[in-house]
Amino acid sequence: MSQEVQSMFDSIAGRYDCANDLLSFGIHRLWRRAAIRRAGISTGQTVVDLCSGTGDLAFAAARAVGPGGTVIGIDFVHRMLVLADRKRNASSFTRGVYFCQGDALQLPVPSNFADVVTVSFGIRNVDDPVAGVREMLRVVRPGGTIMVLEFGQPQAFGFGQAYHLYSRYVMPIVGKIVTGNRHAYEYLPETSRRFPAGDAFVSLCRDAGCIHVQDIPLLSGVAHIYLGRKPA
Ligand SMILES: C[S@@+](CC[C@H](N)C(=O)[O-])C[C@H]1O[C@@H](n2cnc3c(N)ncnc32)[C@H](O)[C@@H]1O
Known part of the structure; x- marks a missing residue:
């Protein structure tokens, strides 16, 4: 399974950012900023960002930690990291940002x-999300925070149905035009529909060992910010 996911992301890496901007009408940028703010990241801290892709969340975290902090972005697709590195070299907010290849279920980082x-937008692609959250908890210090930003299923009457039609029929067409890979943009909304969002993910985080778990729905539940802490 993860081999398939890896080659799918490898095939769309070059056009991934462009597809994100088009399909979310740019809203993903606001969500990332909100996620970093809610995670309470402050200057001088060390952040690990898994499933980092082309690095957008890692760069948002880099702004929050400032020049004295460190951000390590990890992804298992080399081509995504090459693009992240390119962005890093073109930006001024990138001191202390590093990218390395690795699996979210076995992060190359000490406890x-x-x-x-x-x-x-990565945990739903990991083979075992509970193991993914456990691995996040291994890497964060006692009392530290984990933050997951992930798609959900909006329930509001009318909007939920419209979003369902959009993700099922419009996304694959736009994804095919932008990246050439229709299958990837059928797979990605399908994994969002199947993902245990909201209360189900809160329970999953608790089962994995998180405390003080919070769920912050965005845009009627199209996405959620989940926050949790590792016991001190
Ligand atoms: C939908 S993209 C999200 C990228 C980025 N975090 C963002 O917000 O745009 C999912 C990323 O997760 C990575 N990924 C999926 N499963 C992974 C795993 N088991 N280990 C490491 N990276 C993984 C993929 O290569 C891809 O870059």
């Missing part, structure tokens, strides 16, 4: 290493 561990 209790980070103040905050983040993931955006």
